[in-house]
Amino acid sequence: VASQNFGLLVYENGSFTGKSTELEQSNNAVVKYNYNATVLENDAKKASCWVYVRNVGICKYSYQSAKLKIVYPLLMEVKCMKLSADATLWLGTDEGLYAFDTNSNSLSENYLSNICTVTDILIDKKKEMWVTTDGCGIYKVLSGNKKAVPFSFAKGKQFVKSNSIWSLNEDVAGNKWIGTEYKGLTKFDGTNWTVYDTTNSALPNNNVLSLVID
Numbered sequence: 001v002a003s004q005n006f007g008l009l010v011y012e013n014g015s016f017t018g019k020s021t022e023l024e025q026s027n028n029a030v031v032k033y034n035y036n037a038t039v040l041e042n043d044a045k046k047a048s049c050w051v052y053v054r055n056v057g058i059c060k061y062s063y064q065s066a067k068l069k070i071v072y073p074l075l076m077e078v079k080c081m082k083l084s085a086d087a088t089l090w091l092g093t094d095e096g097l098y099a100f101d102t103n104s105n106s107l108s109e110n111y112l113s114n115i116c117t118v119t120d121i122l123i124d125k126k127k128e129m130w131v132t133t134d135g136c137g138i139y140k141v142l143s144g145n146k147k148a149v150p151f152s153f154a155k156g157k158q159f160v161k162s163n164s165i166w167s168l169n170e171d172v173a174g175n176k177w178i179g180t181e182y183k184g185l186t187k188f189d190g191t192n193w194t195v196y197d198t199t200n201s202a203l204p205n206n207n208v209l210s211l212v213i214d
Contacts, residue, residue: 002037008051008061008068021061023053025070031056041081041089043102050089050102052078058089058100072105082121084129090141092118097131097139097148111141111148122168124176132165132178160186161195169211179208 001009001018009018023032036054043050043060051059057074061067080092089100096112112118116136123129131139131148138160139148160178167179178186184197184206197206 002040002051004036004038005034007033007035007053008037008040010066021066021068023056023059023068023070039078039081041083043083045087046102050081050083052081052091058091072100072107074107079117079119080121082123082129084123085127090121090129092121092131097121097141109146111146112136112139113147119166120168122170122176124170125174130168130176132168134164134166134181137163138165138168138178160193166207166209167211169213171213177211177213179211180206181209182206184208 001011003009006020007023008021010021011018020033023035035056037051038054039052041050047063049061049063051061051068053059054077055075057070058072059068060071077094078091079094082090084090087102089102091098091100094117095115096110097118098110099108100106112133114136117134118131119134120132121129129141130151131141133139138151140151141148160180160183162180162183164181165178166181169177171177174190176188178188180186184195184203185201185208187194187196197203
């Protein structure tokens with residue numbers, strides 16, 4: 001569990017009490033335990049978990065050694081992370097989208113042409129990558145490209161009613177569900193768009209900041 005001030009909490013053997021994990025390689029004795037872990041991404045192939053620690057950088061927790069080590073110092077605020085099949089850890093930050101090579105521990109240039117906060121990253125069933133932003137709409141990262149491209153629709157028109165998009169998920173049928181700020185929830189089946197808000201659904205308000213598929 002990523003926590004504020006208590007760092008990475010590990011719950012073992014069904015315990016309801018989390019154990020705080022020491023942040024190794026930190027020269028600050030206080031930071032070793034009192035750090036802010038904000039984003040986690042599992043890496044099953046390497047039996048580890050990638051952890052973003054605020055004002056520290058990209059860290060890696062080993063399930064075998066139970067140790068958390070700093071891998072890449074980074075001061076940008078990371079909002080989300082997504083690991084792709086080629087061992088690239090995609091970082092959605094408050095400045096844009098970056099690709100972190102977990103084999104060489106190197107960071108790419110910004111995949112967005114403009115500075116914009118990335119709120120969510122989805123790699124769908126077709127292995128296509130979708131990126132949502134706060135204010136700049138939806139982007140896609142096409143294979144081999146070093147820049148993300150805006151996702152436009154019929155005649156360049158985007159049918160999502162807000163460019164402030166906070167969450168994106170895909171259901172078992174391949175439908176994309178898009179959560180926006182102030183403009184409700186949008187469903188995209190690959191062709192058709194359906195908007196759900198307080199006027200036509202049971203949504204309590206039109207702010208959809210997080211999505212989980214049951």
